Amino acid sequence: MKTKSVLESADVKTIAAAAEAEALKNQWAVAIAIVDDGGHLLHFQRLDGAAALTSHIAPAKAHTAALARKETKVYEDIINGGRTAFLTAPFVEGLLEGGVPIMKDGFCIGAVGVSGVKSPEDAQIAKAGIAAIGL
Template sequence: MSTDTLRKSAPASSVTQTAAGALIAAVHTAAARINFTAAIAVTDQGGHLKAFDRADNAPFLTAEVALDKAWTAASFHIPTHRWNDYLANPRVAPLAGHSRLMAVGGGYPTIENGRCIGGLGIAGGSYEQDQ
């Protein structure tokens, strides 16, 4: 194969700042409705922070947890709550030692037209509230 025809890059879509802000606003509205305060992180498709907000009364640890949930979701394009089942498999269990992997509810890939464009991480409530 000639290097003239070899594709050297792939297009990568990313969540926009406007969409990230809208996600954060929607989560704060939903969190208030079910009575908890949240930290919300939105990452791009590579897991890099795009937008973040932490409610005044949300514990400070929620900031790091929300970012790691968004990172985990963007990394494998699956919700973070699904990791519990995966980590039960001894062949996958060693990944539990990865410092950023969050195997709890509240992390979701942001999908547009079938492609992952980022991650959303929510922390501050119970497992069910974050999810």
């Protein structure tokens, strides 16, 4: 048997605060979702001014990143590269950059999904949140 870390409530709060701070520092109106390794929502916040649609996209990006254990940019690149058949993959949504898995000791322990600005900026916010817990 292997031992695997899990996100605790304090970790989620730290990630959320750091992600929000990164967004506010840059004056970006976004939605931020944090999920566990199974893609189950642990935290959600839509900042003032973020479009209503972001409340669907951010959790979808986080869900995909957690289940795939990969950044969602991988899938955006696959589709943009011409493999549009990937759009038919079951249970896969949020195929835009901005979903980032939280990896510790080779295991995915969750993910952060952000939506509301350009995709690289969404990913920047997610990564800032994850960095706040030292990962």
